[in-house]
Amino acid sequence: MELYDKLQYCKSFFEEYIASFEVRDPGHIKNFAIKKGHSYRVVEIIEYISRKLGIEEEELVLASLIALLHDIGRFPQLVKYNTFNDETSVDHAWLSVEVIKEQGLLDELDEKLAGTVYTAISLHNKFELPNKMEENHKFFSKLIRDADKIDILKVIIDYYENKNRIPNHTLTWELPVGEGISEKVAKAAINGELVSKELVKTQNDIKVMQMSWVYDLHFKPSFQLISEKRYIDKIYNTLPKRDDVIEIYRSIKIYLENQFMKQGI
Ligand SMILES: [Fe+2]
Known part of the structure; x- marks a missing residue:
């Protein structure tokens, strides 16, 4: 399957996947919406950075795919553990990779490309990147880490600045x-x-x-x-x-x- 078609397929899967969680657990609709919005904005940010860097179109699509799926594990994490705190629940990046594999999202994709996606996603939330990494893995890991951080800053600033905010323990870690x-x-x-x-x-x-x-x-x-x-x-x-x-x-x-x-x- 072409990479671009794969991205389109994953986008519709992502929508349906989240919708299934909303039906199952309406109590968490607000937090699902936070993570859904975050994922889409991270796609936009990663595309923005990639364009500015002038990378090839195929690399840009790969970056978008990584961004779209990087937090897909957040949905089952919230339902199962009622928290986004990895320390008290599960490594959500690991869970994202699990969901992708379980759902066969990257089946039929070139193995090397799939490997880059798995590596970048599993490392997106780690304190630092390992010293030794394959160049391509390193590049895409850096991209998703930058884009992710930039959007999380937006989300928490919106939260801090909202005077009428309802305390959200998933953002303040209790x-x-x-x-x-x-x-x-x-x-x-x-x-x-x-x-x-x-x-x-x-x-x-x-x-x-x-x-x-x-x-x-x-x-x-x-x-x-x-x-x-x-x-x-x-x-x-x-x-x-x-x-x-x-x-x-x-x-x-x-x-x-x-x-x-x-x-x-
Ligand atoms: Fe994440």
Whole structure:
């Protein structure tokens, strides 16, 4: 099957798959909608980045396929465990690959291409990529990691900015609001390091961790998008104006500006 036809097939499958969850578990309709919207926007973002990078049309279709399916495991995860927290349930990236295999979505696809899809999806949520990777696997893994992070930032900023929000435990991990920032979290963010989930103790820590994702973006169009959409400023505006928060904000802003001023991709 041609790659483009495969993408079209997976798009209709995706619609039907989600619809079946909505019927089965209407209590989760809101969270299904969040993940459905997220998946489609990640497709748009990955296509945007890919176009800016000037990659071949076939590679762009492969990237879209990865983006469309990267979170398909979120639906069974929510139904089975009532959470999007992988730590207390299951690795949703692994589950996405399981669903794709179980449903035979990539059957008839060239084995190498399918391998790239599986690798990129299974690594999209990991703290970092393995050192040794096949070039192609590495490229598509980086693409989905960038596109995914950019859209998650949009989703959580919309949530933080909505004054009438109904608390959504799937977005705040049921953590206490907290007053300041945990010391280790602040230190990592100021030092230009990605904040690891294990260090996060409060909702403010989550916000700092999300700001620190800038340190794990790979492509210039990604930095440009974050900058244009003012995502870092928007998260910063929801945090208390403490010295550590200001220092974190400054470090991340400087890094961001330097990245997109750089030559090349
Ligand atoms: Fe994901």
